[in-house]
Ligand SMILES: NC(=O)C1=CN([C@@H]2O[C@H](COP(=O)(O)OP(=O)(O)OC[C@H]3O[C@@H](n4cnc5c(N)ncnc54)[C@H](O)[C@@H]3O)[C@@H](O)[C@H]2O)C=CC1
C-alpha cells in the first residue's frame with residue numbers, strides 16, 4: 001500500500017512514539033486521524049503533521065478503553081475522511097509493580113486497579129479499535145493494514161505482570177486478526193519495541209540508563225524514527241501480515 005493520500009488512525013498519537021510515527025507518515029503523504037486524551041498536545045501534533053506533510057491531519061479526543069467513545073471516534077473519522085486505510089494501535093500505559101513484594105518486613109502486592117488499568121488500555125483498547133476500524137473497512141470496502149504496538153516485555157518482564165500479559169495478548173491477537181481479516185484485504189502485524197529514547201527513558205537515573213544500555217547488544221536505545229520506519233515498512237509491504245517485528249537492538253529480557 002502506498003501511503004500517499006491514505007487515511008491512517010494513530011492512537012496515543014500526541015506524544016512519544018505515536019507523535020513520531022504521525023510526523024513520519026505525514027511526511028510520506030498520509031492523511032492522519034490522531035487519537036488521544038490530551039486536546040492541547042493533539043492540536044500541537046496536528047500542526048506539526050501539517051508542517052511535515054502539508055496534508056490533512058485531524059485530532060480526536062477518545063479514550064480507547066471505552067467502547068462507546070471508540071465507536072463514535074471511528075464513525076467520525078470515516079465521515080470526516082471518507083475512508084480508513086490504516087490503524088496504529090499505539091496508545092499504552094504502564095503501572096509497574098511486583099505481584100508480591102516483601103521489603104523490610106513489609107508485604108505489598110500489585111493492586112487489581114493497577115492490573116485492570118493496563119489490561120483495559122493496552123489490550124481491550126487494541127481489541128475495540130481493531131474491531132471498529134476493521135468493521136468500518138469491511139463495510140466501506142477499504143483495504144489496508146492494522147499495526148499493533150506490542151513490546152519486548154511480552155516475553156515476561158519482572159514487575160510487569162499486567163503489561164507483559166497485555167502485550168503478549170496483543171501479539172497473539174495480531175496473528176488471530178491477520179487470519180480473520182485477510183479475506184477482506186486487511187493485513188494485521190505488530191512491532192515489539194525494546195527500549196526506545198522517549199521522555200520516560202530520558203528521565204531515568206544516568207546510572208540505571210547506563211546499566212540498561214550496556215545490556216543491549218547494539219549498545220544504544222532505539223530511536224522513535226526507527227519504530228516509525230518499521231511501521232512504514234508494514235504499511236508498504238503487501239505480503240507482510242500476522243507477524244511481529246522485534247525492534248530491540250538484539251536485547252532479550
Ligand atoms: N517507549 C518505549 O521504550 C516503548 C514503548 N512501547 C509501547 O509503545 C507505545 C507508545 O509508547 P510511548 O510513546 O513510550 O508512550 P507515551 O506514554 O509517551 O505515549 C502514550 C500515549 O498514549 C496515550 N494514551 C494513554 N492511554 C490512553 C487511552 N486510554 N486512550 C487514548 N490514548 C491514551 C497517552 O496520552 C500518550 O499520548 C505504547 O503502547 C508502549 O507500551 C513498547 C516498548 C517500548
Ligand SMILES: CC(C)c1ccc(C(=O)O)c(O)c1O
Nearest residue numbers: 094151152153193194195200
Ligand atoms: C520495558 C520496556 C522496554 C518498556 C519501557 C518503557 C516503556 C514506555 O515508556 O512506555 C514501555 O512501554 C516498555 O515496553
